[in-house]
Amino acid sequence: MRMETLRHELAHVHARRLGLAGPKWFNEGFAQEFERPVQSEGEWIGDPFPADLARAREFADAGAAKKLVGWTTSEGLDSAELEERYTLSLSFVRFQLERNAGGTLVERARAVLATNPAAVEAEWLEWLRKLDAVARAAHAPRRRARARLARRP
């Protein structure tokens, strides 16, 4: 099993134990947050700009929220539809986690869980359109960590 898959599945287990289980869009979006963590100041956080975040723009149009809300099982979906659902769920959860910044991760996750994607679809799509990969990469903790390591004797 790939490390990314292992982290994803462990995130599902841990989220359930914390009472953070809900609709499929939340469960899958939240688990993907932990697939490729980066270290920042001794803490592991989500990748500031996973490739799937940029890819979500290809799928994000009016009706994207409805697809997320209606996603109850992966049965019957082909690989392209699955990719779309997973990518959209990652981007929606990231959008809501950043929107609810300030609390602990569990508090923020609960706020995401309480959100109806359809109610904030317009803001979500606008956020996706405005994502600046270069600006986000410049703030990536991985880069700062590397710079710090480079200064060590």
Ligand SMILES: [Zn+2]
């Ligand atoms: Zn999963």
